[in-house]
Amino acid sequence: MSYRMPIGPIHPMLKEPINFIFYLDGEIIVDAEPNIGYAHRGIEKLAENKTWFQNLYLLEKICGICSSAHQGCYAQGAEYIFDVEPPERALHIRVMMWELERIHSHLLWLGVVAHLLGFDTLFMYTWRDRERVLDIVEEISGRRVGYSINTVGGTRRDVDDNLLNKAKKVAEFILEQTKYYEKVFTEDKSLLIRTQNIGMLSKTDAIRLGTVGPTVRASDVKRDIRYNFPYAIYEETPFEVVTFDSCDVFSRVVVRIREMYVSAEIVKWIAENIPSGKVDLGISPFKKPPVNEAISIVEAPRGELYYYLKSNGDLKPERIKVRTPTLANIISVIHMIKGHYIADIPPIVGGIDPCMACMDRVLLVDINKEKKVVMDKEELIRYSIKWYKKNKDIVISERW
Amino acid sequence: MTWGAVLKDAFKNLFKKPATVNYPVVLTKAPEGYRGKIDFDVNKCLGCGNCARVCPTYAITMVPSEVTKLKKQPQIEIAKCVFCGSCVDICPTKALWFTTDYHISGFTKDELMV
Numbered sequence: 001m002s003y004r005m006p007i008g009p010i011h012p013m014l015k016e017p018i019n020f021i022f023y024l025d026g027e028i029i030v031d032a033e034p035n036i037g038y039a040h041r042g043i044e045k046l047a048e049n050k051t052w053f054q055n056l057y058l059l060e061k062i063c064g065i066c067s068s069a070h071q072g073c074y075a076q077g078a079e080y081i082f083d084v085e086p087p088e089r090a091l092h093i094r095v096m097m098w099e100l101e102r103i104h105s106h107l108l109w110l111g112v113v114a115h116l117l118g119f120d121t122l123f124m125y126t127w128r129d130r131e132r133v134l135d136i137v138e139e140i141s142g143r144r145v146g147y148s149i150n151t152v153g154g155t156r157r158d159v160d161d162n163l164l165n166k167a168k169k170v171a172e173f174i175l176e177q178t179k180y181y182e183k184v185f186t187e188d189k190s191l192l193i194r195t196q197n198i199g200m201l202s203k204t205d206a207i208r209l210g211t212v213g214p215t216v217r218a219s220d221v222k223r224d225i226r227y228n229f230p231y232a233i234y235e236e237t238p239f240e241v242v243t244f245d246s247c248d249v250f251s252r253v254v255v256r257i258r259e260m261y262v263s264a265e266i267v268k269w270i271a272e273n274i275p276s277g278k279v280d281l282g283i284s285p286f287k288k289p290p291v292n293e294a295i296s297i298v299e300a301p302r303g304e305l306y307y308y309l310k311s312n313g314d315l316k317p318e319r320i321k322v323r324t325p326t327l328a329n330i331i332s333v334i335h336m337i338k339g340h341y342i343a344d345i346p347p348i349v350g351g352i353d354p355c356m357a358c359m360d361r362v363l364l365v366d367i368n369k370e371k372k373v374v375m376d377k378e379e380l381i382r383y384s385i386k387w388y389k390k391n392k393d394i395v396i397s398e399r400w
Numbered sequence: 401m402t403w404g405a406v407l408k409d410a411f412k413n414l415f416k417k418p419a420t421v422n423y424p425v426v427l428t429k430a431p432e433g434y435r436g437k438i439d440f441d442v443n444k445c446l447g448c449g450n451c452a453r454v455c456p457t458y459a460i461t462m463v464p465s466e467v468t469k470l471k472k473q474p475q476i477e478i479a480k481c482v483f484c485g486s487c488v489d490i491c492p493t494k495a496l497w498f499t500t501d502y503h504i505s506g507f508t509k510d511e512l513m514v
Binding site: 050051053054055056057058061121122125128131135138139142143146148156157180183184187188189190192285286 | 401402403404405406409410419431432433434435453454455456457482483484485486489490498
């Protein structure tokens with residue numbers, strides 16, 4: 001017997017609003033439909049009404065966990081538009097914040113996965129250790145989340161030797177704790193039963209569906225923006241791209257744990273090799289940029305983060321377009337989930353580290369016709385007028 | 401593959417101090433450089449209005465004043481503030497600064513005005 005089961009937008013399994021419709025054959029999932037848009041906040045439109053410097057603090061609010069990745073990515077693009085080169089020391093601080101952010105994001109995710117699998121002790125342990133990272137981030141920038149450390153032309157605060165030593169100590173602590181988490185996640189039977197051979201995504205499918213970040217690296221594809229298109233100081237930073245080949249939820253866990261080693265090593269390397277000099281070029285917030293456009297990509301904790309910026313020579317940007325990693329990954333969930341049981345939904349959906357509030361932007365997906373439509377304003381208005389003319393009677397009878 | 405890989409540590413933790421702080425009774429100290437509630441000294445202010453122009457959330461409005469040189473002074477709505485520090489950075493006379501106070505709540509809007 002077949003069923004149609006909606007989950008969300010508000011559901012205990014989901015941490016953020018999204019709606020899934022699962023088509024079931026008994027307990028087995030035959031097909032799934034994600035419906036996004038429940039956390040749409042109109043940030044892109046809002047960004048067109050603020051100045052280039054005001055947008056630094058608006059765009060970091062897109063995501064609470066990867067705020068520095070958003071702000072840094074925007075600052076990197078804006079620096080290209082303003083035609084300035086940030087100082088080396090500023091780039092080192094920026095990368096250190098990105099890597100500290102990756103560590104605390106992955107620790108948060110490990111806790112969430114442990115919680116989704118009913119292992120709340122481990123959830124408490126990972127979040128306890130995450131506090132150490134948040135404390136050092138707070139000392140460097142002044143805030144636990146929403147650090148506001150980046151600006152166009154560098155960073156807003158410098159770090160002294162004392163803070164660098166502290167960051168190094170935190171990195172060493174994380175290296176030690178990560179060993180423990182790797183041992184627990186790869187040895188504990190109750191975790192292995194729920195993660196191994198669940199949510200398979202083969203290498204070819206991962207490439208075909210355009211997945212990004214740890215999700216694609218867990219399918220044994222060496223795709224990392226830091227490695228493929230080095231930005232900031234990643235060209236001279238020694239690091240390895242972590243991949244794992246079991247292609248299931250377990251693989252995603254292992255990749256994220258091993259990425260924490262890599263990030264901690266990068267933080268240690270920066271603490272030892274940071275050059276001296278100034279951190280900010282001191283560009284006035286009222287400076288107008290030249291007419292220009294830029295694409296900026298960074299490797300956020302969840303995958304490739306893409307910004308498109310366009311300037312028309314005014315104090316305010318003409319257009320800002322953001323594509324966050326969850327939007328690229330959410331499609332792969334449909335593929336992963338087919339053939340699994342209802343009880344496997346939480347680890348599979350949680351496995352891509354979804355961040356819904358980041359994702360909800362203007363992309364219309366017509367699932368029935370299996371095509372994506374991106375409309376501009378005029379088209380959308382024409383479409384809506386036409387649709388309402390056609391469906392007037394139905395809409396009115398439904399609503400009143 | 402074993403059962404209960406965290407059991408050993410779970411037992412050890414029974415005899416350790418808690419990792420959390422008993423918040424309303426014990427207060428943690430915010431670090432130096434913490435971006436808490438904004439404070440303002442009207443005697444240093446020129447009334448230039450740069451702080452109101454850079455504020456990303458338009459939390460600062462310029463109101464008439466007798467004290468400042470340009471006869472205007474900023475009024476900050478803490479409820480709208482996102483603590484980015486743009487105003488603190490741009491102030492030419494350092495009349496605005498961050499305190500380490502993180503208890504920012506009130507029953508009326510006037511309590512959250514600086």
